[in-house]
Amino acid sequence: MVTAAQRKSGGTTKTDLVEMAWDPITRIVGSLGIYTKIDWAQKRVVECHSTSSVFRGYSIFMKGKDPRDAHFITSRICGICGDNHATCSVYTQNMAYGVRPPHLGEWIINLGEAAEYMFDHNIFQENLVGVDYCEKMVGETNPGVLEQANRTEAPHAAQHGYRTIGDIMRSLNPLEGEFYREALQVSRLTREMFCLMEGRHVHPSTLYPGGVGTVATVQLFTDYLTRLMKYVEFMKRVVPMHDDLFDFFYQALPGYEEVGRRRILLGCWGTLNDPDHCDFTYENMADWGRKMFVTPGIVVDGKLVTNSLLDINLGIRILLGSSYYQDWTGEEPFVTHDPLGNPVDPRHPWNQHTIPQPQKRDFDDKYSWVMSPRWFDGTDHLPLDTGGGPLARLWSTALSGLVDTGYVRATGHSVQINLPRTVTKPETAFEWKIPQWSNALERNRARTYFQAYCAAMALHFCEKALAEIRAGHTKTWEPFTVPEEGVSCGFTEAVRGVLSHHMVIKGGKIANYHPYPPTPWNASVRDSYGTPGPYEDAVQNTPIFEENTQENFKGIDIMRTVRSFDPCLPCGVHMYTGGGRTLQRIHTPHAFTPAG
Template identity: 35%
Template sequence: MERELFIDPITRIEGHLGVKAVVDESTKKIREAWSFGAMFRGFEVFLRGREPPDAIHLTSRVCGVCATAHANASAKANDMALGAVPKPFGVLIRNLAWAALDHIYDNPTHLSILAGPDYSGVIVSKLTPSVYDEAKRTKAEHSDVHGFSSIGDIMDALNPLQGKIYILALQMQKIARQMGVLFYGSHPHPRTLIPGGIGATVTEETLIEYSYRLTKLTAWAKFIATIWEDLANFYNSIGYERQGITYEKPNLISVGTYEDPEAYSSLGESYEEIYKNIDDAGRKRYMKPGLILDGELVTDKLTDMNVGTIELVDTSFYDEWDGLIVEKDPLGNKLVWGIPELMKYHPWNKTTIPHPQAQDWRSKYSWGAIVRFAWKGKIYPIEAGPIARMWAHAVQNGGKVKIELPQTNVLEMPQGTWDKMTLEWNIPKVRASTTIERMRARAFNFALYVEAAWNNLLAALEHAKSGSLETSRPWKKPTFSVGFGFDEAPRGAVRHWMVVENYKIKNYQIHAPTTPNLSPKDRWGYRGPYEASILGVEITEELPSDQWTGLDIVRSIRSFDPCIACAVHMFVGNRRIEKLFTPLATI
């Protein structure tokens, strides 16, 4: 017997995402699956013809969660295309603002408020009561740090609206927002990012205000990392270790993050120079870039990650397009390594042409486009996210990531978080991206971001003491140029591409972390990470099949922290839109 689970919408994510899954009731495993984006917006359409700096502020409106992620990626695309990079202090200030919003703000919010409730006492005790009973009997290994005696106590603390972890997360995200606004001027949409710099006045006092808040969030990072270390170890111990595997041999992309102030500020004064030097600067990012295909690191070059990227629309609600805008990158490499039939799908050439139509599971069924990577004649689906980021960083550092966090005597937090602490993340034993390992990686990634913020803060204070407070350089107005801006959002790699002609945007494309992860099935039969992670998932709910809620499916999907508004974009032309509901106040 088979049972269909249709979950639409999946809640506690950003945007509108649905999943259709077919379950074999005899094995309780998912036999077939489709994931789909159910909304469309038109940023890539209405950016055409505007001046390039406009893109920074318009793309921040792609999403109210990832606003700074898109603004930063767009600022870097502008830096390259307009031939201007910030001065060293400006690089540091961009890094500090970026660390606060989104990285330090978003990851613990997801772990505690969005995905966290999937592991809460109220959910686990209802849907998998034997797991809850076992959790109550299992001692929490790091109770001396976070203060919870058992795994069951952690689960209860994740209960929405009343659990300790949930309530603390609401308080801590407010502090992170305050940190970011010191430099950005507003949240969620930063006002101060400009090509070649940042238009914020920063003094030593500003940095001290930042450090006060960062101290609190450092204690929070220790708290969250040890909680999820204990939760992940518990779930792996009860047989959850292979749930939600994307690919047996991982295909992961991380573009790295936090620019080295000297390397980035000396990239050059033209798009050709900046493009030529971007690989060396990328290698000096605080978190290292890396592309892992079939489980092996194949390149750490940002230009490789640019050249090999394609975006198709075979099973997506878009029309095809013809013609090439760009054939080669500034180094002379043919796009998509010169594969003729694929060159038009490179983001510098890809044209967004929406075509709304009925959903057909055998043909077009999603507003999400198909992101793939071409490497040595083979096409790969790719996965973005904290586990990709940590994995790429780890393989270039002996297979592990060590994180050093300073002493933090924060009265709101358990005393176990006050001491100096060393955390260590290792590539998972299963050597794959799984539901629970994606959650663990996000918690440790949050701690690594805090370490990076301290590193940049101390460097910025040295600049402030010496009086080196200039942040920006003037940008050019080229008749033709290309640019890309690659950075890591909390959810994974965010990548923007821009073609400029006569100081107007000729073409613009956006890949949020969710864009490759949401990708539907392609012409070669490959599935994107969401769909791949659902196939083979075993239903663990201890209920009759007609009462299954799809807990294990949504756990897998939420472990990616989907942001569907970022992944798909809408344009309705001259259509008339009417309100078709009656306000509640009138009922």
């Protein structure tokens, strides 16, 4: 729906404000809608609201369930990253039950998760978000840019095989493009890799608290490695190709760094545990969290605030603000102090009650089913985003400088990735360097580099798993008992970013359970302090570079901004541009000042 509005500014100057809505953008994990007001004279989005029209209520029907069923149930939260939820739930249960899986079981889980990251990032980057940068889309929205792309030599043509930037764009055309089709074939390999480790994608059938039921053999890891090395060779083309493409947009459209740019407020909960250090105890969580192969961390204005999972956990707050729920702070808290005696806030997930309150959407009041997770730094409730997942992960890992496997090394300012010789390509080194901005292009670039990062890590995990088998350590599961009472939490990274599960057990059953995936963090609405969520903040500061007129406007810069966060699958975008209703409104000059 598009409607037009006008306001008077300075007494005489009129600026056209056009209301435009893209709804739905995605039909996965809620129906995402983006509602904007665009200042056509300034070619800039000045206001944005992010909405979700679907309520699911997992936290409600988890109550009273056997804790041992938690991972099977929460896996069904999502049909895309269900294994991430299952893994996080297993971590949560391991803490609750006091069980430490055998090393081999943890290496298998790491191999499964690494395959999931490779699979999902590949199919999203090349077959979904890549379409926003393909020849057909660029030709429809910025024909002048396409002409320039056809004249521009690709700096890394020798590595990826495409002579010009225009050739890269043509290769990304849906169904017809060479690279588009190749990426689909590669995604099959990575899905097979996941199934080798965890039985079924995306709802694992061999993943349990205490380890896995996978039968570990040399042949199993050989089958995984055979596919992995094909992916490694693929990445040696993908990284330089995307560097050329994204760098070109900066050159072709001066100022394009502002598209999707917001303040650097990144959160990463860490992923891929090191079984040599991870015992899943809450008391040691800060220590074993820092040993993860992706380092947890909160990055504010480019600086690392903390890499302690203990600090991260205690700082989480769930604010309601503009979402369709009743407040629960009058309820008796489930947890007043954590296992170390630290006070737990009433708005922490351990204490949350989900009390739905459906109502008519009102952008001045309540307008979405998404709550507003925030991280409290002692002074402010920070609206963290995940950078689509990889940007926060690489940034946090780089700054901490703790990871060094031989294949991957964090330097304090970058992440170095070393990929071994493959069938047709020599040993190759890449380096992801901390960028100047947290914006659309850098979220996408990080997604490419993180695929290479995961491939390198998977090589390390395979070596570790094979060493266990050769040493005769073939056990993959450890028995456990369910306590009558307990509190626990699990932290990992879903493909799109931060994922936590918080559980309270009473009488041997689940009394409270709250999963928080990246979607509510990124798609959160204006909170009780009036602070917009990351989608809203990133979109409403975005300039418009599209060359089309208002009548033919596609909103490509807005779509690139939203999709750069990887909002699950953007499987359908619909916008009606004709027959809109014109609204004549008089506003004060500050009425459309971008918030945040």
